[in-house]
Amino acid sequence: MTAFRGISLISVAVSALLALTVTTLPARAQTAADAALEMANTLDGAGGGVSGDALLSALEGAAEAGQPMALWQLGTMYENGEGVAKDPVKAFGYFSQIANQHADTPPRGVEADIVAQSFVKVGEYYRDGLPSAGIPADSERSHTLLLHAATYFGDADAQYRVGLLYLQDDGLGYNPLQSARWLSLAARKGHGPAQAQLGELMFNGIKGIEAQPVEGLMWMTMARDRVAGTADEVWVTEVLNKYLALATPEARAEATELAAQISPQFDGL
Template sequence: MASPQSGAPGALRKSVPAAAANATTTTPSLTALQYAAEEGHPVAQFKLGRMYAAGDGVVRDDIRAFDYFSRIANAHAEDSPSAPQAQIVANAFVALGRYYLNGIPNSKVKADPDRAREMFSYAASYFGNADAQYDLARMYLKTADASRDDFRYGARWLGLAAQKGQHQAQALLGQMLFNGDRLPRQPARGLMWLTLARDSAGPDEAWIKESYNRAFAKASDDDRASALQMLESWVQGKRE
């Protein structure tokens, strides 16, 4: 895996727009949580970031969310991957990467795919975060004419994320294997991944269930039987 660059924390500090860095809230119900965040507690910062990103109990404010996620990334980029807060830090990098991927309208945070790739790559390689690995894979695989190296990197990250149980990665890998989309066709293995993804898909992820249904309808009896055997081996391996 790629090693994180030694200058990562300093480089990340540029991610916080000045206007966002001074953003505060005076909502009484958030006082304790914000106090902890201002004291530098990453759990509180992450909770506030998610609240503002989703508009959960507060008015949605992507700039404030971006600010909280940036504070975590700036302060904890070199924390040990085994530290208690490591996955929170990794998830903050993923959130920042997604903001950079699309930008925040009417703000200083513009779409910057290269910056997004940096964020995903750091969380994927240093922290081993499955969501980052999936997002990074999608960036490498996003075009049908991706270079051989890009496709190789993308397929590698996709496989790592799928093996860790990231259901969107499992669905995409399953589609590619079942259809022979730039990978050698393996319908049984593809159906196995799609089955795992279907079982974990949320109510707003109809594409995963539809992909499974299409594959299952097209699969031969032998492919279905082989997929079931692979699925049983997967489940058994997770239990052991």
């Protein structure tokens, strides 16, 4: 009885914190996804004196009440095996619940990033299929989910992925001009990989867009700085170095100067 009562009180505390965080994000938590992570870190065994089992139970209680941030946190935990056994079926279920129940969340709402990213994640599951959940690969459905996140929510990561799909014959149909359009939308929101891909397209030029080596190098330079310390750093740096070797000294110098001038506008994005 005591244990049940303790977990119930923790659940109430978590639910209250989730509700408070949704309306007033901490200064360093720029998105609802960041806030969900900070909430978990605050209440984990080391930071808040709450055991892992109690935290999981509390999150599950908040998720049953429909709290998007609790659903998101549980989805990422099961997707990555953080504090729980890795379970893509459960992860898919939590992300799907967010997408199904909150598809019309206001695009500028504080939880919009969580909902948009849930559409992206569910789209990834449909792209590859999830046999253990009886879900076959369905590229058309995957594309529909990505496009909703990219258009309705204006999610930069979704826009980047749509841009890549326009560079694949088996994606949305090979269309470099459309790819550049979507990559540009994401790049101007500070999305590093999109900046790198856009820069490569602009350096080489495509049908309908004349080659612009200086601007292309500028985007790739900003991308390199943007992704420093992330999983994308290696390939972005390789792409930049490849085109720096092809560019004239004058183009390299001009691109570096432009990147330094323009990059600050993306700080904090």
